[in-house]
Amino acid sequence: MPFPKLSKLELQIMEALWTLGASSVREVQERFPEKKRPAYTTVQTMIYRLEAKRVLRRVKKIGNAHIFEAAVSRDAVQRRFIDELLGLFDGRMQPVMAHLVETGKLTLEDVRDAEKRLRELAAGKGRKE
């Protein structure tokens, strides 16, 4: 398998890297909302662990600080996450969708988009894009 599972904090750190691009520990740390900002060394530790897992890598040095960048794509990781979650629900999407709609997480546009995509898929089913 391409890469291991990421925990919540790890994912937050990756989010920072995906958003900011290559960054230092400090930059990642400061990406956390002040209220729930972990200590500098906490972020550092997590980054080191992610490095060990090959999920990110150090690309260069600026001043005395290392600069890190993501080594896996946001999409790949998200897919993995979603699959895990669905696995837990045993694929029963109905309640999931219902909740998304009720909480306004899903817009009509999102849904229409999905519908369009589904239609396309249906039309070309059997083919491997």
Place this chain on the structure above:
Amino acid sequence: MPFPKLSKLELQIMEALWTLGASSVREVQERFPEKKRPAYTTVQTMIYRLEAKRVLRRVKKIGNAHIFEAAVSRDAVQRRFIDELLGLFDGRMQPVMAHLVETGKLTLEDVRDAEKRLRELAAGKGRKE
């Protein structure tokens, strides 16, 4: 807050209880596919822990075995899970939906249903229920 977060295994155990209704440790254990079935005492331990968290409770005894039942609803737990997931993605639903469609997790029916619900909500917006 009503109840704590559940880990993956814990969730699987709850799934068993939601599906089977009040059950013994043995019944829950046997709900796992043979290949990845944890030891009896593993399930027992998890059930005890869930009991400590008040997520389930023992309701009676049959023979020398305790019978447990869920003390929180499947819906409530699922909602919580979904919200967590979204939080991690920072609410960006588009990739989530895309992935669901691509992997066939979402049917056209699911989507149409959501669309209908959204329309209803839009029509009655501002109103509660």
Place this chain on the structure above:
DNA sequence: TAGATTCTACTACATAAGTAGTAGAAAGAC
């Protein structure tokens, strides 16, 4: 009722995840 079976109630232990402190090296400020 004696032996076999099944459970309970504990205990134990490994790995992961979250959190952070410390010592000393490097760089920046003047």
Place this chain on the structure above:
DNA sequence: GTCTTTCTACTACTTATGTAGTAGAATCTA
């Protein structure tokens, strides 16, 4: 060139999670 700041590289500790063994009580079976 010294003083200050900032980082790195370790180390440490706590809680959660997954996993399961053991001793002895309770129940079932002949």
